[in-house]
Amino acid sequence: MQGDVGARGRFGPRALLVLFAAVATSLVARPTAAQTLRLDATTSDLASLARAVTGDLAQVEPIVPPAADPEAFEPRPSDLAKLKGAAVVVRVGLGYDHWLEKLLQKHGDAAVHRGGVGYVDASAGIPLLELKGRSLDATGRDGHAHGLANPHYWLDPANAEVMTGGIAEAVIRVAPELTEKIIANRDEFLTRLKARLAEWERLLAPHRAARLVAYHNTWPYFARRFRLDIVDVIEVKEGVSPSPARLAKLAALIREQKVRVILHEPFEPEDASQLLARRTGAVVLKLAPSVGSLPEATDYLALFDYNVAVLARALSAPSN
Ligand SMILES: [Zn+2]
Numbered sequence: 001m002q003g004d005v006g007a008r009g010r011f012g013p014r015a016l017l018v019l020f021a022a023v024a025t026s027l028v029a030r031p032t033a034a035q036t037l038r039l040d041a042t043t044s045d046l047a048s049l050a051r052a053v054t055g056d057l058a059q060v061e062p063i064v065p066p067a068a069d070p071e072a073f074e075p076r077p078s079d080l081a082k083l084k085g086a087a088v089v090v091r092v093g094l095g096y097d098h099w100l101e102k103l104l105q106k107h108g109d110a111a112v113h114r115g116g117v118g119y120v121d122a123s124a125g126i127p128l129l130e131l132k133g134r135s136l137d138a139t140g141r142d143g144h145a146h147g148l149a150n151p152h153y154w155l156d157p158a159n160a161e162v163m164t165g166g167i168a169e170a171v172i173r174v175a176p177e178l179t180e181k182i183i184a185n186r187d188e189f190l191t192r193l194k195a196r197l198a199e200w201e202r203l204l205a206p207h208r209a210a211r212l213v214a215y216h217n218t219w220p221y222f223a224r225r226f227r228l229d230i231v232d233v234i235e236v237k238e239g240v241s242p243s244p245a246r247l248a249k250l251a252a253l254i255r256e257q258k259v260r261v262i263l264h265e266p267f268e269p270e271d272a273s274q275l276l277a278r279r280t281g282a283v284v285l286k287l288a289p290s291v292g293s294l295p296e297a298t299d300y301l302a303l304f305d306y307n308v309a310v311l312a313r314a315l316s317a318p319s320n
Contacts, residue, residue, distance in 0.1 A: 036059070037054070037057060037058040037059070037087055037088075037171075037174070037175055037178075038058065038059050038060075038061070038085050038086045038087055038088075039054060039058050039059070039060045039061070039086060039087065039088040039089075039090065039167075039171070040060075040061050040062075040063055040082055040083055040086040040088070040089050040090070040112075041060065041061070041062050041063070041089075041090040041091075042062070042063050042064060042070065042089075042090070042091045042092055042096075042097035042100055043062060043063075043064055043070050043092055043097065043154075043290060043291075044062045044064065044066040044290050044291040044292045044293075045154045045290050045291050045300060045303070046062070046090045046091070046092065046122055046154070046163070046167075047060050047061065047062035047090075047291070048291045048299045048300040048303075049090075049122075049154075049160060049163055049164050049167060049300055050088075050090055050167050051299070052164065052185065052186070052189040052299075052300065053164050053167045053168050053171060053182060053185055053186050053189065054171060054182065054185065055181070055185045057171075057175075057178055057181060057182070057185075058171070061082055061086075063075070063079055063082055063083075063097075063100075063103075064097075066290065066291060066292025066293065067266070067267070067292060067293060068267070069265075069267045069268075070092070070096065070097060070290065071096060071238070072238075072267075073097075073099060074099065075099050075100075075102065075103050079103060080103055080106055080107065083103055083104070083107045083109075083112070084107070086109075086112055086118070087111070087112070087118050087174045087175070088112065088118040088119075088120060088167070088170045088171060088174060089104070089112040089118060089119055089120065090120040090122055090166075090167055090170070091120065091121055091122065092122060092123065092151055092153075092154070093121040093122065093123035093124075093151070094123050094128070094146075094147055094148045094149055094150075094151040095146070095147030095148065095151065096146075096151035096152075098147075111174070117170065117173040117174055118170055118173070118174050119170070120166050120167055120169075120170045121166075122154075122162075122163045122166055122167070123151070123153060124162075124166055125162045125165070125166065126153045126159050126162055126163070128148070128149035128150070128153065129149060129150045129153075129220045129221060129224065130146065130149050130150040130217075130220060131148065131149045132146075132147065132148055132149065146217065150217065150220050150221070152217075152218045152219070152220070152221055152222075152289070153221050154221075154300075155218065155219060155221045155222040155289070156221035156222060156224065156225040157193060157196070157197050157200070157225065157300075157304050158197065158225060159221065160189075160190075160193055160300065161190060161193070164186050164189060164190070165186070168182050168183065168186045192301065193301065196301055196304065196305070197304075200226070200304055200305075200308040201225075201226065203308050203309065203312045204226040204227070204228070204308060204311065204312055206312075206315075206316070207226075207228065207311075207312065207315040207316075208227040208228075209227060209228070209229050210228050210229065210260075210261075210315050211229045211230075211231045211257045211258065211259045212228055212229065212230050212231065212259060212261050212262070212263055213230070213231060213232050213233070213234060213250065213253070213254060213259050213261075213262045213263070213276070213282070214230050214232075214233050214234070214262070214263040214264075215233070215234045215235055215262070215263065215264045215265060215268045215272070215273050216233065216234075216235050216238075216265060216268055216289075217233045217235075218263075218265060218289045219263060219287075222307070226308075230263075231253060231257050231259060232250060232253055234250060234262075234272050234273060234276070235268070235272075241269070241271070241272060242272050247272060247275060247276065247279075250276055251276055251279045251280050254276060254279075254280040254282050255280055258319075259280070259282055260281075260282050260283065260314070260315065260317075260319055261282060261283055261285050261311070261314050261315060262276060262277060262282050262283065262284045262285065263285055263287055264284050264285065264286050264287070265286070265287065265289045265293070266286055266288070266289075266293050266294055267293070270284070281319075283314055283317075285310060285311065285314050287306075287307045287310065287311065288303050288306055288307055290303070291303050294306065
């Protein structure tokens with residue numbers, strides 16, 4: 001074929017056809033390359049936001065299984081395999097997914113290491129709560145230390161604007177040909193988010209300053225956004241059950257402050273919350289701290305649809 005084209009001259013009809021075929025092939029090849037663009041996110045929440053940004057242009061995988069507690073997660077060798085071929089890695093940061101360091105050390109591709117074009121610490125640019133003012137011990141094994149600041153910032157839906165911005169920038173860095181589509185996807189997501197946020201705020205507006213107790217210190221960003229008041233947290237230290245003295249103190253606080261709802265998470269032990277509920281008449285309400293942690297939380301927006309609806313309902317119920 002090559003010789004044939006040469007013999008007929010560079011711009012003969014046959015050569016043009018070959019040239020056209022080559023261009024067509026490259027045009028076809030591009031979307032194929034884009035489809036195999038792989039994003040790994042440490043959590044299901046970041047994976048959901050990454051899907052909103054990339055749509056069908058990339059394959060997105062969470063590293064922590066949706067129903068597991070990311071703060072108690074221990075990566076296995078099979079998780080290393082997940083990182084292979086990922087062009088972008090998105091993490092929560094702030095020590096929440098400290099185990100990613102170990103995986104990245106074993107992973108050769110510098111592009112997804114800290115500072116690489118495909119590395120996204122989604123906490124960058126987020127106004128953080130509970131800042132500790134000390135540097136994070138990245139080698140620390142205690143994933144629940146809430147090192148630099150409280151890491152549960154994805155539970156303020158307004159933070160998704162910054163988070164999706166960081167993800168979009170990284171995807172554009174590794175696949176600049178997708179720029180327009182990525183920007184359009186993110187804009188479309190932010191439009192939907194804005195409309196839903198207005199609705200969530202409307203549903204929780206009658207419960208402004210409602211006092212709540214939470215099992216784990218998961219909800220400060222959620223509470224600030226929706227003007228709720230978390231007066232105390234049952235779990236003082238991860239994995240340590242509250243002492244009888246602490247439970248008695250919490251029960252007194254719940255009565256005094258007229259707390260009617262105890263926020264609980266699907267993977268936390270329930271004994272202490274249920275005991276306090278029995279003692280005080282407050283109800284234990286299971287919320288989804290992450291996408292996939294409850295069946296209703298199918299994606300990032302559905303998580304808030306569910307949490308806001310059940311919380312508004314519980315706070316509207318006549319007190320007993
Ligand atoms: Zn936590």
